[in-house]
Each structure stands twice: as C-alpha cells, then as structure tokens.
Amino acid sequence: MSEKLIGACIIGQSGGPTSVINASAYGVIRTALDNDSITKVYGAAHGIKGVLDDVLYDMGAEDADELALLMQTPSSALGSCRYKLKDSDVDDTDYKRILEIFKKYDVRYFFYNGGNDSMDTCNKISKYMQKVGYDCRIMGVPKTIDNDLWGTDHCPGYASAAKYIATSCMEVYLDARVYDTGMVCVLEIMGRHAGWLTAASALAAHAGQGPDLIYLPETDFDVDAFIADVKRVYAQSGKCLVAVSEGIHDKTGKLIAEYGADNAPVDAFGHKQLGGLAATLVNMLKAKMDVKVRGIEFSLLQRCAAHCASETDVKESFLAGKTAVEAAVAGVTDKMVGYERSYDSDGKYVCNIKMMDLADVANTEKKIPREWINEAGNGLNDRFIEYALPLIQGEREMVRENGLPRFVKLKKVRAK
Amino acid sequence: MSEKLIGACIIGQSGGPTSVINASAYGVIRTALDNDSITKVYGAAHGIKGVLDDVLYDMGAEDADELALLMQTPSSALGSCRYKLKDSDVDDTDYKRILEIFKKYDVRYFFYNGGNDSMDTCNKISKYMQKVGYDCRIMGVPKTIDNDLWGTDHCPGYASAAKYIATSCMEVYLDARVYDTGMVCVLEIMGRHAGWLTAASALAAHAGQGPDLIYLPETDFDVDAFIADVKRVYAQSGKCLVAVSEGIHDKTGKLIAEYGADNAPVDAFGHKQLGGLAATLVNMLKAKMDVKVRGIEFSLLQRCAAHCASETDVKESFLAGKTAVEAAVAGVTDKMVGYERSYDSDGKYVCNIKMMDLADVANTEKKIPREWINEAGNGLNDRFIEYALPLIQGEREMVRENGLPRFVKLKKVRAK
Numbered sequence: 132m133s134e135k136l137i138g139a140c141i142i143g144q145s146g147g148p149t150s151v152i153n154a155s156a157y158g159v160i161r162t163a164l165d166n167d168s169i170t171k172v173y174g175a176a177h178g179i180k181g182v183l184d185d186v187l188y189d190m191g192a193e194d195a196d197e198l199a200l201l202m203q204t205p206s207s208a209l210g211s212c213r214y215k216l217k218d219s220d221v222d223d224t225d226y227k228r229i230l231e232i233f234k235k236y237d238v239r240y241f242f243y244n245g246g247n248d249s250m251d252t253c254n255k256i257s258k259y260m261q262k263v264g265y266d267c268r269i270m271g272v273p274k275t276i277d278n279d280l281w282g283t284d285h286c287p288g289y290a291s292a293a294k295y296i297a298t299s300c301m302e303v304y305l306d307a308r309v310y311d312t313g314m315v316c317v318l319e320i321m322g323r324h325a326g327w328l329t330a331a332s333a334l335a336a337h338a339g340q341g342p343d344l345i346y347l348p349e350t351d352f353d354v355d356a357f358i359a360d361v362k363r364v365y366a367q368s369g370k371c372l373v374a375v376s377e378g379i380h381d382k383t384g385k386l387i388a389e390y391g392a393d394n395a396p397v398d399a400f401g402h403k404q405l406g407g408l409a410a411t412l413v414n415m416l417k418a419k420m421d422v423k424v425r426g427i428e429f430s431l432l433q434r435c436a437a438h439c440a441s442e443t444d445v446k447e448s449f450l451a452g453k454t455a456v457e458a459a460v461a462g463v464t465d466k467m468v469g470y471e472r473s474y475d476s477d478g479k480y481v482c483n484i485k486m487m488d489l490a491d492v493a494n495t496e497k498k499i500p501r502e503w504i505n506e507a508g509n510g511l512n513d514r515f516i517e518y519a520l521p522l523i524q525g526e527r528e529m530v531r532e533n534g535l536p537r538f539v540k541l542k543k544v545r546a547k
Numbered sequence: 548m549s550e551k552l553i554g555a556c557i558i559g560q561s562g563g564p565t566s567v568i569n570a571s572a573y574g575v576i577r578t579a580l581d582n583d584s585i586t587k588v589y590g591a592a593h594g595i596k597g598v599l600d601d602v603l604y605d606m607g608a609e610d611a612d613e614l615a616l617l618m619q620t621p622s623s624a625l626g627s628c629r630y631k632l633k634d635s636d637v638d639d640t641d642y643k644r645i646l647e648i649f650k651k652y653d654v655r656y657f658f659y660n661g662g663n664d665s666m667d668t669c670n671k672i673s674k675y676m677q678k679v680g681y682d683c684r685i686m687g688v689p690k691t692i693d694n695d696l697w698g699t700d701h702c703p704g705y706a707s708a709a710k711y712i713a714t715s716c717m718e719v720y721l722d723a724r725v726y727d728t729g730m731v732c733v734l735e736i737m738g739r740h741a742g743w744l745t746a747a748s749a750l751a752a753h754a755g756q757g758p759d760l761i762y763l764p765e766t767d768f769d770v771d772a773f774i775a776d777v778k779r780v781y782a783q784s785g786k787c788l789v790a791v792s793e794g795i796h797d798k799t800g801k802l803i804a805e806y807g808a809d810n811a812p813v814d815a816f817g818h819k820q821l822g823g824l825a826a827t828l829v830n831m832l833k834a835k836m837d838v839k840v841r842g843i844e845f846s847l848l849q850r851c852a853a854h855c856a857s858e859t860d861v862k863e864s865f866l867a868g869k870t871a872v873e874a875a876v877a878g879v880t881d882k883m884v885g886y887e888r889s890y891d892s893d894g895k896y897v898c899n900i901k902m903m904d905l906a907d908v909a910n911t912e913k914k915i916p917r918e919w920i921n922e923a924g925n926g927l928n929d930r931f932i933e934y935a936l937p938l939i940q941g942e943r944e945m946v947r948e949n950g951l952p953r954f955v956k957l958k959k960v961r962a963k
Contacts, residue, residue, distance in 0.1 A: 205721055302848070
C-alpha cells in the first residue's frame with residue numbers, strides 16, 4: 132500500500148474525437164470528485180495546451196446532472212489538441228512550465244485521455260516528474276477510433292465507430308441495390324496505418340448486407356487486381372460495394388490517395404492529411420468500366436456518431452476512466468489503463484482492466500494480424516468477426532430533448 | 548358505399564430510397580393480406596418496370612415475422628425504378644402492357660409508393676384505366692425525403708432524414724470545435740429545388756449545436772455574400788459551420804455546383820445529377836481565407852439511415868399505406884394519401900389523413916415559404932422550427948441481431 136497522496140487532479144483530452152472519449156472523462160471526473168484524496172478536479176482546456184496556458188476549468192463547479200451528459204456526448208468536451216512535447220533533454224521549457232502549473236494548483240494526479248501520441252505526451256511528463264522528484268501520479272486513459280494502441284485488446288472509441296460503420300454499410304448496401312441498373316459504390320473509411328475501422332465493414336458483410344470487397348493498409352494495394360476484383364463481382368451481380376481504408380498504399384508504400392493528388396499536407400505529427408481516396412478510385416473505375424460509380428466518405432461522422440454508440444464501448448470507456456483514478460489513488464503511476472479479454476464459463480465475452488507501462492504503449496502501433504485477412508487481401512475472415520462482434524453489442528440509452536440528443540453544455544468556470 | 552371489388556393487388560415502389568418507404572409498403576401489404584376483398588398481394592419488382600416485365604412477387608409467400616421487418620428496413624425492399632411513362636395519347640404501348648398484366652393476375656388494386664414522379668406515373672395509369680373502362684382502384688402512397696409533394700403537410704420519409712441530418716449536424720458541430728485552431732466546415736445536404744432537408748440542420752442550431760449559416764435553393768445564392776458571411780462568423784468565434792443544399796443557384800439560376808464542374812450528367816427525368824458542391828465551396832473559401840476548410844457530403848447516408856429514423860415518421864408512414872388499402876377497398880380511387888396537421892386541445896401535434904386528387908399532386912413541387920427563411924437568406928426562423936419539431940419526435944425500437952439492425956430478407960417468390 133502506497134502512502135496516501137492528497138492533492139488536486141487534472142484531466143486532459145488529446146487527439147481526435149471519438150463518440151465515447153467523454154465517457155472516459157466522466158469516469159475520471161466523477162470518480163475524482165467523489166474521492167477524498169483528490170482535493171480539486173481540473174479540466175485542462177485543449178489538453179496539455181491548457182496546462183501550458185494555465186487555462187483550467189473547475190469541474191466541481193459544474194452541475195452534476197449536466198456533467199453526467201458527458202456519458203453520451205461525442206468529441207472532447209474539454210477541447211483537444213495535437214501538441215507534441217519535445218524531448219526534455221533537448222528542450223525542457225514545456226516541462227518546467229507544466230511543473231510550475233502543477234505546483235501552482237497543487238496537482239498530484241494527472242490523467243491524460245488520448246491515443247498514441249497522447250500516451251507519448253503522458254509518458255514524457257511522467258518521466259520528467261520522476262526525474263525532478265515531484266510527487267505525482269500520472270495515468271493514461273486510452274481512446275482512439277483507430278484501435279491501434281499496442282498491448283490492449285481494443286481501445287475505447289473503436290467499437291462505437293465500428294458499430295456506426297457496420298450499420299451505415301448495411302444501410303448503404305440496401306440503398307445502392309435499389310435500382311435494377313448497375314452500381315459500383317466505394318466507401319472511404321478512416322485509418323492511416325491500421326485497417327481496424329475499415330475492417331468493421333466486414334461485420335455488415337457478415338450480416339449479409341455489406342461490402343463485397345474490403346481493402347486495408349495492412350496489405351499492399353494493387354490497382355490492376357482491384358479493378359479485376361470489382362469487374363468480377365460486378366459481372367456476377369450488377370452491383371459492387373467496396374470499402375477502403377484511407378491509408379491503402381501500393382507495394383512501394385505510395386498512398387493510393389496520392390495517385391489522385393500528390394501534395395497532401397501534413398499535420399504537426401508529420402501524418403499526411405489524406406482525403407480524396409474515394410474520388411481517386413471512382414475515377415479509376417470509371418475509366419475502365421461503363422457503369423455508375425459513386426464514392427462516399429464517412430468523413431467526420433464515423434468518429435462522432437454518438438447516436439449509434441456501442442453500449443459495451445460506453446461502459447468500458449467509463450470504467451477505464453474510473454479505474455485510472457482508483458488505481459492512482461491507490462498508488463499506481465506511470466501506467467495506461469488497458470483491456471484484456473476473457474470469456475466466462477458460458478463463453479460470454481468479459482472485459483478485464485489491466486495496467487500497462489506508458490513507455491511500452493507510446494508510439495507503438497497495433498495492426499490487424501495478416502492471418503485475419505483473406506489471402507487475396509480483399510476481405511476479412513471469421514477471426515476478425517469473432518474479435519469484433521462482442522465489442523459492438525448494445526445501444527446506449529440517450530437523454531433527448533425535442534427528439535434530438537441532449538449533449539453536455541459545460542459552464543467551464545476558470546480555475547484561479 | 549361503393550360496390551365491393553374483389554381481386555388481386557399490386558404494390559410498387561418508385562423513386563429514391565427513404566428510411567421508411569418500407570413501413571408504408573408494410574402498411575399496404577399487411578393490410579391487403581388481411582383484407583377479404585383482396586385475393587392476392589403482389590409486389591412489383593422495381594416499381595412499374597416489374598409490372599411491364601411481369602416480375603411480380605407473391606407477398607403471401609413471405610414469413611409474417613420477416614415481413615414485419617419491413618417496418619425498420621430502409622431503401623425499397625421490392626426494388627425501385629426511375630421510369631417515366633409517356634403520355635398515353637402519344638404512345639400507349641406501356642399502358643396496354645400494364646392492362647394486360649392487370650388482367651392476367653386479375654389485379655383490381657394498384658398502390659404506388661413514391662414521390663413526385665411516381666405520382667405522375669400513378670395518375671397516368673389511373674386515367675388510362677378509367678379511359679379504357681377497366682375497373683380498378685389506384686392509390687398513391689407518398690414518400691420522399693425531399694418533402695416537396697404539393698398539398699400534404701409533409702411527406703413520409705422526410706422526418707427521418709431530417710432527424711438524421713439534425714443529429715449528425717450536432718455531432719459534427721462538436722467534432723469541428725474540438726481543437727483551438729480555426730475551422731470552417733461545409734455540409735452538403737440533398738435537395739435540388741426545395742430546401743427542406745437542408746433546413747433540418749436548423750433544428751441542430753435551435754438546440755444550440757448546429758450550423759451558423761444555412762443556404763437553400765429557395766433563395767438566390769451570392770458567392771460574395773457567402774464569403775462575407777463566413778468571414779464574419781469566423782472572425783467572431785474562429786469556427787464556422789455551414790449547411791448548403793445541393794441545388795443552391797445564383798440569381799441567373801445557374802447551380803453553384805456547376806461553378807466547379809459545368810458538365811453534370813442528367814437522369815431519365817432530366818434532373819441534373821449533382822455532386823461536388825461542397826468541394827466547390829471549400830475551394831472558394833480556401834482561396835479567400837487562410838484557414839482549414841473541410842467539406843462533408845451526407846450523401847446516401849441521409850436517405851437510408853434507418854437506425855436514426857423518427858418514430859413519428861415510421862408510424863405515419865405505416866398509416867399512409869394502411870389507409871390507402873382501406874380507402875381503396877371502400878371505393879376510393881385516383882387519390883394520393885396526404886397528411887393534414889392539427890393540434891389537440893393540449894396543443895399537441897396530430898397527423899390526420901386526407902385524400903388528394905392524383906392529378907393535383909403529380910409534378911407539382913412544394914418549397915419552403917420565403918417567410919420561414921431569414922431576410923439575409925442564410926438561416927431559418929422559428930416558423931420552420933415549429934413546423935419540423937413535431938415530425939422528428941421519438942425513436943424507432945429496432946429488432947437487432949449481433950448488435951446490428953436486422954433488415955428484412957425477402958424470399959421474393961415469383962408469381963405465376
């Protein structure tokens with residue numbers, strides 16, 4: 132048992148939005164507000180930037196019922212950022228500032244709610260605080276629709292995006308088949324390096340109403356093989372529904388999206404800002420086939436469609452935040468909360484919480500195992516279906532107003 | 548009371564899909580199957596084309612529980628078409644064929660489930676059958692997400708699309724505001740001539756989480772005024788969310804989508820196949836503003852998102868189909884089922900069914916009254932909100948399988 136550590140906590144959110152990141156934040160905030168060791172609960176505006184800029188919100192000043200709406204509100208209610216900390220050996224300006232703010236508010240607990248890059252931030256802060264001997268406990272609470280965090284069975288946020296994608300694929304499947312005329316439809320789904328989101332379209336195919344062909348960044352994409360695949364499916368049924376991951380690339384590593392536009396801009400992390408892949412493929416198909424071809428980008432909708440969230444995901448996301456606080460108060464630090472899957476005696480899926488070293492998680496990507504993808508590289512097999520199905524179970528009951536979701540409206544009272 | 552007419556019925560679906568057109572079809576099919584005057588219930592494959600091609604399905608051969616899933620299945624389960632009948636005075640080939648099929652199957656009831664163009668088809672068949680003295684009753688059952696049918700308060704299918712659009716706008720609003728960096732986002736929503744669907748985004752704004760600017764085809768779009776609007780909103784908040792209807796046009800009538808691409812193809816009805824409006828506007832804004840600008844097309848999703856349907860819409864759509872059969876059996880013919888709104892003594896919205904002459908409905912479009920749009924032509928006022936809010940109330944309980952909607956899978960047994 133660790134020494135009891137009394138002090139304030141900060142919760143920050145970082146990286147791209149998900150449908151359930153706020154459920155994790157609520158897990159942290161509610162649990163922290165109710166915990167005796169935690170004197171104050173601060174929300175950092177736009178993640179670590181809010182710490183650096185000294186813009187913290189007093190979460191205790193929020194109305195409790197309103198705060199509970201975090202459970203159903205997509206995107207990051209506290210604001211997010213994409214800010215990369217330099218190595219403290221190279222430049223420790225930011226770290227000194229963070230320490231200053233921690234001291235100013237007597238912060239002894241820091242919870243960072245984000246993906247790959249956010250765990251890197253979390254890890255760097257944790258190691259710096261250890262180095263300078265400032266007593267605080269630092270925990271990562273994962274989120275990413277990309278599902279690419281290493282070492283955890285899956286990531287909060289993925290299942291809800293997967294459920295939305297699979298549902299929408301089923302609906303588009305029915306829509307695209309409504310006329311007795313030919314139709315090829317290309318669905319562009321998010322995922323730069325890992326195909327987890329696009330693979331979710333296989334759940335629709337498993338239900339008998341989904342894509343005929345699915346292409347992921349885990350395998351090399353060959354344009355000629357793709358055209359041949361589409362022509363073959365189309366010849367059989369007069370329709371072809373294709374799901375593609377934005378990050379598909381040829382065997383040289385060149386992105387297929389760049390075949391259409393070679394000058395995609397990059398973000399602060401050096402990631403290519405992709406787009407236009409569907410249009411690129413549609414143009415390729417139109418040049419080779421005399422048929423109506425349509426491209427659809429799921430775009431931002433897939434990462435913020437809270438109205439179609441997985442109840443399993445919502446509950447697990449809350450639990451991740453809650454457990455992070457409980458563990459930190461009990462003495463755990465420098466860890467990310469992860470999930471481990473087991474099956475009970477009835478064969479029912481169980482999600483167990485485990486603690487993982489931040490250093491192990493940061494900047495490592497998890498991809499879909501090659502053996503879950505068919506040999507031709509244009510579909511998923513049952514191993515993926517078995518993996519993904521338990522995650523998308525259940526629908527979230529939503530508080531509504533006037534027939535629309537009631538999303539949280541925080542007062543955001545500045546801490547002094 | 549009319550003479551009792553005994554015979555078979557045909558139900559056909561035509562035009563673009565909606566989330567609830569099958570609820571209307573189920574209203575027809577279930578009621579017809581249960582009615583003594585109707586000897587057989589046939590579903591026409593791909594609307595009137597199925598009649599012309601003699602491809603009819605025996606709906607009585609379907610499993611009753613499976614058939615009931617029509618209530619939650621989007622798109623047209625029987626298949627749809629966009630087929631324009633010639634005037635019978637010019638060329639009566641199709642009409643003779645239809646009469647031949649009606650006689651072959653002893654069809655005495657014809658229900659046609661569609662939008663504007665479908666009511667034209669329905670009207671022409673009705674007038675032809677009257678002219679040749681074939682005793683049958685012909686009823687239009689409306690559907691259109693466009694909500695542009697004349698004389699009815701609203702159209703089955705509109706409310707569900709509106710609910711999806713409003714919900715998605717709220718979610719995108721939250722997503723687009725997540726970073727503390729500038730963001731302009733343009734949402735492209737369906738609607739060639741009438742702005743009803745795009746106006747639904749005002750419901751999100753009414754909830755405090757929606758577009759700042761909304762442009763409809765009911766007013767002329769001025770590019771300079773648009774850029775000035777966006778710059779003004781952006782200067783205030785660093786964000787700007789814009790909703791635009793695909794059919795917005797300048798004062799000469801030229802489509803703004805054509806500013807980007809002047810050669811859009813046309814469909815069988817002479818309607819321009821639009822697309823790329825969002826991209827056109829994004830490029831305009833990027834040329835004038837140094838800020839991240841994103842375009843999102845709701846595309847097919849808005850017309851087939853059954854998972855986000857309005858319960859009010861589903862119930863009314865079923866009722867429209869059911870009433871069409873009951874009225875026809877009672878002697879009504881040559882009518883379209885329409886809706887009339889009233890409010891009960893508690894001020895609660897009530898939807899009443901009325902019968903409208905097919906000839907009056909066919910090919911007439913209903914637009915948003917100018918006085919529901921603000922003077923600047925970049926937003927809706929409360930009159931629209933009062934109109935639309937009752938329509939989007941309630942959520943449909945869905946039969947699910949493996950966490951996904953269970954959509955109907957018909958046997959489609961060919962009639963002989």
